[in-house]
Amino acid sequence: MSTQPIHVDLPHKLGKTEARRRIADNIHKLTSFFPGGGSVSHQWQGDRLDLDIAAMGQAVTARIDVEEAVLRVHVALPGLLGMMAKPIEAALRSKGSELLLEDRSK
Structure with missing residues (x-):
């Protein structure tokens, strides 16, 4: 089965x-x-961080490499989810830092 890869870098401080x-x-x-x-x-x-995500009956694998000033997000979208690659990538770019790095300790 082919997969559609997504790679997004999310800078942080x-x-x-x-x-x-x-x-x-x-x-x-x-x-x-x-x-x-x-x-x-x-x-x-x-x-x-290695992730296994079940979505729309598909198994999605993802990885987040945490570096000092950037998160490197890698997602492999299988099958039909591959058609959603552009909107998922756009969502990661626009909301990924907010979603992943929100401070919930307050």
């Missing part, structure tokens, strides 16, 4: 530790990027 904390607090909101929502499972590997 939080440093790795704070960016990781905020992402961990906001993972549950990631399904809002996919039509019909879905479910997310995740696992940290150092400063890389």
